[in-house]
Structures are given as structure tokens and as C-alpha cells.
Amino acid sequence: MVKQERAVRTRKAILTAAARIFEERGYRAATISEILSAAGVTKGALYFHFSSKEELAQGILHEQDQQLPIPDRACKVQQVVDTVLLHAYRLQHDPMVRAGVRLSLDQQAGEVDRRGPFTHWGDIIGELLEKAEAQGELLPHISASETADVLVASFAGIQSMSQVMSDYEDLLDRVNALLRHLLPSAVLPSVLTAVDITPAHANAIADELRISPGQE
Amino acid sequence: MVKQERAVRTRKAILTAAARIFEERGYRAATISEILSAAGVTKGALYFHFSSKEELAQGILHEQDQQLPIPDRACKVQQVVDTVLLHAYRLQHDPMVRAGVRLSLDQQAGEVDRRGPFTHWGDIIGELLEKAEAQGELLPHISASETADVLVASFAGIQSMSQVMSDYEDLLDRVNALLRHLLPSAVLPSVLTAVDITPAHANAIADELRISPGQE
Numbered sequence: 001m002v003k004q005e006r007a008v009r010t011r012k013a014i015l016t017a018a019a020r021i022f023e024e025r026g027y028r029a030a031t032i033s034e035i036l037s038a039a040g041v042t043k044g045a046l047y048f049h050f051s052s053k054e055e056l057a058q059g060i061l062h063e064q065d066q067q068l069p070i071p072d073r074a075c076k077v078q079q080v081v082d083t084v085l086l087h088a089y090r091l092q093h094d095p096m097v098r099a100g101v102r103l104s105l106d107q108q109a110g111e112v113d114r115r116g117p118f119t120h121w122g123d124i125i126g127e128l129l130e131k132a133e134a135q136g137e138l139l140p141h142i143s144a145s146e147t148a149d150v151l152v153a154s155f156a157g158i159q160s161m162s163q164v165m166s167d168y169e170d171l172l173d174r175v176n177a178l179l180r181h182l183l184p185s186a187v188l189p190s191v192l193t194a195v196d197i198t199p200a201h202a203n204a205i206a207d208e209l210r211i212s213p214g215q216e
Numbered sequence: 217m218v219k220q221e222r223a224v225r226t227r228k229a230i231l232t233a234a235a236r237i238f239e240e241r242g243y244r245a246a247t248i249s250e251i252l253s254a255a256g257v258t259k260g261a262l263y264f265h266f267s268s269k270e271e272l273a274q275g276i277l278h279e280q281d282q283q284l285p286i287p288d289r290a291c292k293v294q295q296v297v298d299t300v301l302l303h304a305y306r307l308q309h310d311p312m313v314r315a316g317v318r319l320s321l322d323q324q325a326g327e328v329d330r331r332g333p334f335t336h337w338g339d340i341i342g343e344l345l346e347k348a349e350a351q352g353e354l355l356p357h358i359s360a361s362e363t364a365d366v367l368v369a370s371f372a373g374i375q376s377m378s379q380v381m382s383d384y385e386d387l388l389d390r391v392n393a394l395l396r397h398l399l400p401s402a403v404l405p406s407v408l409t410a411v412d413i414t415p416a417h418a419n420a421i422a423d424e425l426r427i428s429p430g431q432e
Contacts, residue, residue, distance in 0.1 A: 025244075026242060026244050026245075028241075028242050028244070028245050029242075029244050029245055104380075114380045115380055115381060118377050118380060118381065146393050147397065149377070149390070149393065150374075150390075150393050150394055150397045152377070153370070153373040153374045153376070153377035153378075153390065153394070154366075154369070154370035154373050154374065154394065155373065156372075156373035156376055156377060157369040157370050157371065157372035157373025157374065157375075157376065158366075158369045158370065158373065159373075160369070160372055160373065160376075161334050161365070161368070161369035161372060162369075164320075164330045164331055164334060165331060165334065174365070174366075174369065177362050177365065177366050178366055178369070178370065180401065181363065181366045181397075181398050181401045181402065182397050182398065182401070183401075184400065184401040185396065185397045185398070185399075185400040185401055186397065
């Protein structure tokens with residue numbers, strides 16, 4: 001293993017451990033030494049990559065943003081839906097994604113930039129919706145950026161409720177219900193009839209991107 | 217002041233102090249002794265009302281549920297909207313309501329029943345939507361309980377995003393955008409034209425119920 005590869009693996013191991021500790025203890029209560037012993041790395045290795053707890057949290061949030069995007073779809077509304085479904089799938093299966101979402105919603109992680117994920121997702125979804133608008137897929141009165149904000153914020157609440165009620169087991173059903181309620185107000189009916197928002201489709205996307213549960 | 221009245225005031229003072237400490241420190245990091253000194257009551261008085269930190273949190277969540285409901289409206293969809301707008305208004309102005317919402321979303325408040333507020337609000341909105349359905353205000357395919365769940369969950373996310381982005385300053389605008397996106401998928405257009413979802417209407421409701429900012 002070349003040196004750089006090892007560094008990448010160490011960094012990932014530290015972030016994975018930090019994700020677990022933040023999830024168990026909350027951002028504020030978590031300590032660097034707990035993360036150290038969970039990661040099984042030396043203090044020197046940790047501080048080589050991250051100089052503080054805040055940087056660890058930012059690292060997790062950043063990791064979330066580096067996920068493979070959905071390949072281009074002809075229908076941009078479908079691409080938005082697929083982006084949302086894939087994120088829901090990852091939330092069910094990837095501890096790092098879960099930790100990232102929780103950090104953004106953690107009231108106590110005050111020193112972490114919690115706007116990051118909201119603006120990041122708002123930008124991604126907003127850009128796709130602008131393309132959808134340009135292709136004539138949206139209803140004429142719709143503002144792409146406003147609809148993107150509503151979708152991103154609602155999704156944050158849907159995942160919270162799903163986590164509290166079923167530990168994410170019902171997440172894809174709840175996302176499906178959300179999309180059935182939001183999309184008809186924003187998307188042309190003739191476009192909507194061809195859009196797949198089913199939980200089964202979420203699994204198909206994960207297969208397409210060759211993400212297997214727990215293997216990411 | 218009769219004895220019972222004093223007990224009610226002491227209980228309220230303790231809950232208000234607990235709300236502030238939970239908000240500042242998070243549920244897990246907060247201690248009873250911090251709450252004691254913030255409330256300015258004796259240990260004996262606190263333990264007379266609440267035997268643990270968990271009971272304090274449940275007390276705050278319960279307090280939230282005791283808020284005055286919206287008076288009956290002829291249009292049940294308007295009553296749903298008014299309930300949502302009033303909650304948004306309270307979230308902007310009442311620290312106890314803010315603390316309650318944050319507790320329900322606090323990942324670290326594991327021992328607290330965080331389902332409570334979701335099911336409580338789901339029940340209130342669900343019951344109103346069933347009446348709306350019975351009055352023929354909803355589109356025929358709509359399930360009142362599913363739409364209630366979507367609305368409650370989305371609202372939770374909208375308030376999170378508003379808190380993170382603007383410390384609740386833009387909350388009524390975001391709620392307005394959410395309602396513009398959700399209601400057309402669930403409510404008969406002829407009903408919707410008469411429904412007021414504006415931020416100005418939220419202030420009018422607060423006036424109607426004689427809630428003045430910070431005076432609750």
C-alpha cells in the first residue's frame with residue numbers, strides 16, 4: 001500500500017470512528033480521546049488529519065458532500081427524485097451519512113457550520129430544478145430555488161420523524177409520501193406520470209451505482 | 217396568593233429555567249444544579265415537582281401540548297393552517313415552545329419520549345384533516361393521517377432550517393412556501409382560494425388569541 005493510500009484509509013477510519021462517537025454521545029459531549037480509542041489510531045495520526053473536534057465534524061459533513069452524484073437523466077425531475085431517494089437509501093445504510101445529517105440538526109454543535117448541508121443540498125437540488133425549469137418540466141409559477149429549499153427542509157424533517165418513529169425503517173415510504181405531496185404543486189402533470197418515486201426504485205438506483213448495504 | 221397558585225408559578229419558573237438550560241447546553245450536558253440556580257428555587261421545591269432531568273424534559277414537552285388551540289373555523293383546512301401558523305408564531309416568540317421542539321429533535325435526549333410531539337401534532341392535524349375530508353374540502357384520494365404526518369414532519373424540517381439559517385426570522389415565509397407546495401396536492405382548489413396562509417395572518421391569529429410577544 002502506497003503512503004498516500006494509507007493516509008486516505010487512516011483518515012476514513014478516524015472519520016468513521018468520529019461519526020459513531022458523535023452519534024452515540026452527541027457533538028458536545030464527545031471527546032477527542034473517545035474518538036482516538038474508537039479509531040485505534042495514534043494521537044499523532046489524528047492530529048495530522050484533524051486539529052480539533054470541530055474539524056472532525058466538518059470532515060464528516062464534507063464527506064457527505066463527496067458522495068457519487070446521480071448520473072444525468074433526460075428528465076431532470078427524475079434526477080431530483082433519484083438524488084433524494086439515493087440520499088434516503090444512504091441514510092438507511094451508511095453510518096457516515098447518518099452522522100452528517102444528525103450533526104447538521106444537532107442544536108449543540110454550535111461551532112460547526114450547520115448551514116453547510118442545507119445550502120449544499122439546496123444548491124444541488126436548485127441547480128437540477130433550474131434545468132427542469134429550462135426544459136419546461138415545471139409549472140410556470142414555480143421558483144426553482146424556493147422549491148429546492150422547501151424540498152431540502154421537508155426532507156430533513158421527514159428523516160427526523162422516520163428516525164424517531166422507526167429508526168429509518170419507514171424512511172422510503174415517508175419520502176414517497178412527501179414527494180406525492182410536493183411534486184404535483186411544482187411539476188407538470190404530463191411529466192409527473194413518467195417519474196418513478198417508489199421505494200423499489202431507490203434500491204434500483206443503489207444497484208445501478210453498485211452501493212451494497214454497509215459496504216460503502 | 218393562595219398556595220396552589222404559588223405552586224403553579226414555581227413549577228412554571230422551573231420549567232422556564234430548564235427550557236433555557238436545555239437550549240444552551242443540550243439535554244445531555246445540562247445538569248439539575250444548573251437548572252436549580254437558573255430557576256432560583258430550592259432543591260426541595262424542584263424535586264417536589266420533578267424527580268429527574270427526564271421529568272423536566274417531559275414537563276416541557278407536555279407544556280407545549282397545553283397551548284390554547286385555535287377556535288373552531290368553518291373551513292377545516294383554514295383551521296389546520298391557523299394551527300400551523302400559530303405554532304410558528306409561538307416558536308418565534310416563546311422560549312418554552314422552542315425548547316420543546318428542540319428536545320424532540322435532540323438526538324441525545326434518548327431517554328425522553330421524542331415520539332410524543334410527532335404523534336401529538338400528528339393526531340391534532342390528522343383529526344382536523346378528517347373533518348376537512350368529511351366536509352369535502354380535500355381531494356378524493358387523500359388520506360388525512362398520511363397528509364397530517366407529511367405536514368408535521370415537513371414543518372419540523374422547515375423550522376430546523378429556519379433556525380439554522382436565520383434564527384427563526386424567516387420562519388413564517390418558509391412556512392408559507394411549504395403550505396403553497398403541500399396544500400394544492402391535498403385540498404380542493406375552490407377551497408384553497410379562500411384559505412389565508414400569509415405571515416400577516418399569523419400575527420392576526422396571535423392578536424385574536426391575545427398572545428403578545430414574550431408575554432405568554
